[in-house]
Amino acid sequence: MPQFLTTADPGFEAAFTALLGLKREDAPDVDDAVAAIIADVRARGDAAVIELTAKFDRLDLTPATLAFTPAEIEAECARVSPEDRAALELAAERIRAYHARQLPEDAQWQDEHGATLGWRWTPVSAAGLYVPGGLASYPSSVLMNAVPARVAGVERLVICCPTPGGVVNPLVLLAARIAGVDTVYRIGGAQAIAALAYGTQTIAPVDKITGPGNAYVAAAKRRVFGRVGIDMIAGPSEILVIADAQNDPDWIALDLLSQAEHDESAQSILITDDAAFGRAVAAAVDKRLETLERRAIAAASWRDNGAVIVTRDLDEAAQLSNRVAPEHLELCVADPEALATRITHAGAIFLGGWTPEAIGDYVGGPNHVLPTARSARFSSGLSVMDFVKRTTLAKMTPGALAAIGPAAERLAISESLQAHGLSVRARLDRLNDGGER
Ligand SMILES: NC(=O)c1ccc[n+]([C@@H]2O[C@H](COP(=O)([O-])OP(=O)(O)OC[C@H]3O[C@@H](n4cnc5c(N)ncnc54)[C@H](O)[C@@H]3O)[C@@H](O)[C@H]2O)c1
Numbered sequence: 001m002p003q004f005l006t007t008a009d010p011g012f013e014a015a016f017t018a019l020l021g022l023k024r025e026d027a028p029d030v031d032d033a034v035a036a037i038i039a040d041v042r043a044r045g046d047a048a049v050i051e052l053t054a055k056f057d058r059l060d061l062t063p064a065t066l067a068f069t070p071a072e073i074e075a076e077c078a079r080v081s082p083e084d085r086a087a088l089e090l091a092a093e094r095i096r097a098y099h100a101r102q103l104p105e106d107a108q109w110q111d112e113h114g115a116t117l118g119w120r121w122t123p124v125s126a127a128g129l130y131v132p133g134g135l136a137s138y139p140s141s142v143l144m145n146a147v148p149a150r151v152a153g154v155e156r157l158v159i160c161c162p163t164p165g166g167v168v169n170p171l172v173l174l175a176a177r178i179a180g181v182d183t184v185y186r187i188g189g190a191q192a193i194a195a196l197a198y199g200t201q202t203i204a205p206v207d208k209i210t211g212p213g214n215a216y217v218a219a220a221k222r223r224v225f226g227r228v229g230i231d232m233i234a235g236p237s238e239i240l241v242i243a244d245a246q247n248d249p250d251w252i253a254l255d256l257l258s259q260a261e262h263d264e265s266a267q268s269i270l271i272t273d274d275a276a277f278g279r280a281v282a283a284a285v286d287k288r289l290e291t292l293e294r295r296a297i298a299a300a301s302w303r304d305n306g307a308v309i310v311t312r313d314l315d316e317a318a319q320l321s322n323r324v325a326p327e328h329l330e331l332c333v334a335d336p337e338a339l340a341t342r343i344t345h346a347g348a349i350f351l352g353g354w355t356p357e358a359i360g361d362y363v364g365g366p367n368h369v370l371p372t373a374r375s376a377r378f379s380s381g382l383s384v385m386d387f388v389k390r391t392t393l394a395k396m397t398p399g400a401l402a403a404i405g406p407a408a409e410r411l412a413i414s415e416s417l418q419a420h421g422l423s424v425r426a427r428l429d430r431l432n433d434g435g436e437r
């Protein structure tokens with residue numbers, strides 16, 4: 001059973017703290033296994049990747065079959081129905097239009113001394129996009145990773161997406177083609193992350209790795225960070241719904257289950273100011289679980305990590321939500337915009353009862369790769385900004401150097417960094433000797 005909590009109860013704070021502290025990450029020995037996998041791929045390259053893929057994905061590959069061939073991609077794309085193709089194309093265009101607005105601008109100006117200052121943005125040269133493929137496959141995650149990278153101007157885009165037992169989702173390959181991905185490797189897990197970070201005889205290394213994955217993928221991304229950039233550690237999915245009694249309990253139940261069905265470690269929480277409505281939603285969840293396709297996963301998530309919390313009012317609901325810092329936050333209340341002004345930490349906010357979180361997963365436009373496990377307190381969802389970096393620009397004139405150089409020299413001396421100071425002093429002396437102004 002999910003937890004039923006009431007803020008008016010004396011024991012609420014302890015129970016809520018315990019709810020936030022639920023360990024939803026996987027087995028602690030994952031990191032040891034991942035360290036060994038990364039070391040093996042670094043040492044043996046393709047051979048290690050091929051052996052691990054056979055072991056974990058029941059798929060026998062060769063160096064020549066690590067990547068899908070153009071003919072294979074063509075054949076798989078031809079299997080996609082016109083309706084599914086249209087849905088992917090609609091999603092891709094909306095995601096592209098939304099992320100195009102995120103492109104940052106270069107800047108350049110002269111200050112009062114005549115110095116030219118500024119910055120410019122450049123994309124990473126190569127990005128490796130991880131698309132989960134173990135428990136389910138996610139064409140939508142292809143778009144959510146590849147489209148922002150293309151908008152950012154990344155030159156080389158590759159995808160790693162496991163195909164356990166050789167089962168391919170043609171929509172993953174069509175999504176990759178629509179988004180302009182150059183190469184799709186049919187590998188997954190930590191071995192894929194290691195191959196992207198360090199390269200193998202067949203797989204060229206990249207500069208940035210993005211995309212969600214299971215505990216092995218997350219542990220591998222943590223370990224290769226520094227060798228390559230990573231976006232974040234996008235863990236098991238979460239949703240928090242703040243809803244008043246004016247909602248249809250079945251709608252709210254389905255929204256909660258939409259994230260619970262991702263993973264037994266997912267977390268779905270309802271906060272409401274009406275106890276009877278909270279009970280009605282819980283009953284609607286149980287009813288839906290009787291027939292849901294992924295009911296085994298969703299029921300375990302709801303039972304182990306789910307909660308219904310009754311608050312005194314919606315302000316209290318907002319305060320609690322900020323402590324959860326949920327990946328997804330739905331505001332199903334009369335005035336969602338007003339309540340949203342009280343929200344300080346959330347990966348994505350969905351305003352009003354007509355905005356189910358699933359819209360954000362697929363076609364709304366915003367990215368669905370979002371911070372989990374309270375990391376929305378300090379991090380953001382995947383965006384164009386994950387694929388660009390900023391270079392600063394500075395140009396002194398002799399006059400500008402004369403104006404600010406002495407201060408630099410004094411600070412260099414204060415830090416006992418003599419060459420720093422002398423590199424400025426030599427130029428100032430030239431100026432003092434009548435050199436170029
Ligand atoms: N935050 C997001 O945007 C988002 C989107 C989609 C999915 N997800 C989450 O991503 C996760 C996907 O997990 P998944 O397992 O389905 O796919 P996955 O692709 O992340 O992991 C599957 C890979 O794990 C490796 N693996 C499996 N068992 C292993 C073991 N015992 N030792 C070493 N490696 C092993 C295999 O190589 C396999 O290819 C889920 O938790 C899902 O909720 C998150």
Ligand SMILES: N[C@H](CO)Cc1c[nH]c[nH+]1
Nearest residue numbers: 138140141237238361368
């Ligand atoms: N809600 C997931 C992120 O937590 C993203 C997703 C992909 N497909 C369906 N949903």
Ligand SMILES: [Zn+2]
Nearest residue numbers: 258259262361
């Ligand atoms: Zn989802």
